[in-house]
Amino acid sequence: GISGLKIYRGFLEWGDKDLYEYDLNCKSIAQNLASIRGLPDLKMLGLPRNVLIWDGEQLASWLDALGLGELAPTFLAHNVNGGTVFLLTEEHLRELGFSLVGDRLYFIEVLTQLYDDIVAWSSAIGVQLATHPVPPLRKVGVSLQPTSWTVKDVCKVLKAVGLEEYMELFVEHRVQGDVIFNLSEENLKEMGVDKVGDRLLITDITQTLYEQVTGWQEQKVAANSPQLLQLGQ
Secondary structure, eight states, X not given: OTTOOEEETTEEEOOHHHHHHIIIIIHHHHHHHHHHHSOOOHHHHTOOSXXXXXXXXXXXXXXXXXXXXXXXXXXXXXXXXXXXXXGOOHHHHHHTTOOSHHHHHHHHHHHHHHHHHHXXXXXXXXXXXXXXXXOOHHHHTOOSOGGGOOHHHHHHHHHHTTOGGGHHHHHHTTOOTTTGGGOOHHHXXXXXXXXXXXXXXXXXXXXXXXXXXXXXXXXXXXXXXXXXXXXXX
């Protein structure tokens, strides 16, 4: 036809005019879409590069810049912030109001880009990023062995991380140290911890705590190993 397009059993062969029109129209459209779908400039938004320290309001600003501002109030209501946003799954996004598949996939894509960006940035400046450091246990007044904690001890830790509103639930459900590492997000939901961000915060802290405890135990074994070897000689 006029455009120079030839059809061979369902396959298209492009003529020179088609390539020109593609460069003129489609490429510019694709470039515009890429710029729309790109990450917002954090500096222009007045946001720190370390996303993990963002509070709920700062995360809401980023959502607004993505064109998802209508979802910001739900994120705020669920206490989702920079420390928990990277823990969100597609199921969480449904709970937070992402009813459209395209919006969920788009958000996961930009979130992945944002995560890669801060990992590269932290590596460049030589700083290790951490989401929710466990509060100093001695200062809180509990044992360094969480499996020995009473319900009262668990409540002390909850209070130290600003989650005292759930203390009564933990008492009611008898959650103490010997089960804390088996506590799943589904368990928390069943207990009545309805806010997505709070559930993610609790599970992230227990996971970090578990890694710390097992790390301490490994160090202790390593420190004692030379003595054991000497005794065996």
